[in-house]
Amino acid sequence: METIEDVTFAVELIRAGLRPGVIELHTGISARRIRRWWREVHGTSPTPGPLPTGGSVLRSAARRREATDFIARYRTRGGNLRLDARRILETYRDHQQTWEDPQLTITETWALVRDAEIGALMAVECPYCGGTHYLSMTQRGPSRCPLCRHQTQDTAETMDAAES
Numbered sequence: 001m002e003t004i005e006d007v008t009f010a011v012e013l014i015r016a017g018l019r020p021g022v023i024e025l026h027t028g029i030s031a032r033r034i035r036r037w038w039r040e041v042h043g044t045s046p047t048p049g050p051l052p053t054g055g056s057v058l059r060s061a062a063r064r065r066e067a068t069d070f071i072a073r074y075r076t077r078g079g080n081l082r083l084d085a086r087r088i089l090e091t092y093r094d095h096q097q098t099w100e101d102p103q104l105t106i107t108e109t110w111a112l113v114r115d116a117e118i119g120a121l122m123a124v125e126c127p128y129c130g131g132t133h134y135l136s137m138t139q140r141g142p143s144r145c146p147l148c149r150h151q152t153q154d155t156a157e158t159m160d161a162a163e164s
């Protein structure tokens with residue numbers, strides 16, 4: 001049986017737009033009940049379909065810039081990249097207030113941290129500006145540094161450069 005804190009937290013996550021299946025995972029409250037509350041809060045049904053992948057979240061330079069900042073903030077709050085729904089919510093609120101036109105949804109930031117925790121994201125150090133940004137392990141081909149906009153080499157070579 002869930003506590004009042006679980007229910008309150010679930011509603012906060014619903015308001016932020018986190019997908020019901022993910023809320024169920026972190027609160028133990030059934031996705032069916034969460035979908036019902038979702039409809040009360042938002043007046044619409046949550047988007048169905050698969051959860052975002054790291055590759056889909058990091059599909060543009062603007063998103064990679066946001067993601068890099070989000071991960072840095074997330075790490076600052078707990079010193080590690082362990083997936084914690086409360087920390088996601090706090091970091092997401094902070095992120096929403098800081099970015100002028102944020103593109104990442106809370107479910108996408110959750111997917112980022114999930115991938116970072118299991119090692120499915122790689123940190124790429126840009127040889128031009130020295131900044132670090134993240135790519136999904138499944139992303140291939142040339143990419144542009146989201147910080148200085150230099151075209152970097154293809155992903156694998158960039159990885160080697162970052163490690164040497």
Ligand SMILES: [Zn+2]
Pocket residue numbers: 126127128129130131145146147148149150
């Ligand atoms: Zn750069």
